Structure formats: structure tokens, C-alpha cells
Amino acid sequence: MINDRVRPLDELTLHVAREWLDYRRRRWPDTGNLHLLINKFTAVGTAPVSAVSVTAALRGQAANLEQLRVDRQLEEALAHGPDPLHLAEVFGLDEKTAIRYANSARDLLERPLETSPDGAT
Known part of the structure; x- marks a missing residue:
């Protein structure tokens, strides 16, 4: 808690x-x-x-705490669906931030899988 x-x-x-x-x-x-x-x-x-x-x-690493926090919030949105209410509750985000993360996750989930030049996914 x-x-x-x-x-x-x-x-x-x-x-x-x-x-x-x-x-x-x-x-x-x-x-x-x-x-x-x-x-x-x-x-x-x-x-x-x-x-x-x-x-x-984290000194000398490619990621900092802010990048890890953002990545964790986006991962949560991808794993549990782009639900801003869930994100707001889990992370204590304000509604605009939760909606922004949910929209980003939704865009990623709706994007077609990348394919290699030989057509494999």
C-alpha cells in the first residue's frame, strides 16, 4: 500500500x-x-x-529511472489492455497521463507485426 x-x-x-x-x-x-x-x-x-x-x-547504464518508469507503465498497458482506469489505479496517474499511456498501448497493439524482407514475422 x-x-x-x-x-x-x-x-x-x-x-x-x-x-x-x-x-x-x-x-x-x-x-x-x-x-x-x-x-x-x-x-x-x-x-x-x-x-x-x-x-x-544505474550509473553508466543506457536507461535512467524515468525511462524505466515510463517503460513499466507502457508494459502494464500492453499486458493488461489499454485501460486508462487500470493505469491510473496501479500507478496513481492523473487521468490525462493514463489516457496518453492507454492510447500509446492501443496504437502498438493495433499496429501490424513487422515483417522481415523475406516475409517472415
Whole structure:
């Protein structure tokens, strides 16, 4: 639950989150920090990890957090159908943004498959 809203997780995200929580319990069994993401510095207090800690793994990569967020939202629209209400609920998007993602997904779903020069798809 985020901001009093239930956010369903896909299977991969759920699996990774459970693995992280298992690791976290073993690594810092006595922490009082309620944040999902903690490290050796924040485990002894109650502060969140810094933005630098969260984004450090993405340095030098082709994608950034914004691109990953956009890709995830579009993937959700492709996987569950171009439903702006679903997107707004899952990601907390405003209606115009949810409609834009749904329209993009609809365009992709209606586009014919690309074919190679020999006619194979």
C-alpha cells in the first residue's frame, strides 16, 4: 500500500521484493527502520536511503529511472489492455497521463507485426 492505495505487483516484482525482504531480515534482524530500502547506514536509524543510493546502480547504464518508469507503465498497458482506469489505479496517474499511456498501448497493439524482407514475422 502506498499513500493508502493498494498497488498490485506483477509476479517478477513480487518475487524480487520477497527475496529482498528475506535478505534484509537476515542482514539487519534488529532494525527499527520501516523503509523498504535500507543500507548499512540507515539500518541503525529510521531515515530513508538517499536518492544517490537508489540510483547508483544505474550509473553508466543506457536507461535512467524515468525511462524505466515510463517503460513499466507502457508494459502494464500492453499486458493488461489499454485501460486508462487500470493505469491510473496501479500507478496513481492523473487521468490525462493514463489516457496518453492507454492510447500509446492501443496504437502498438493495433499496429501490424513487422515483417522481415523475406516475409517472415
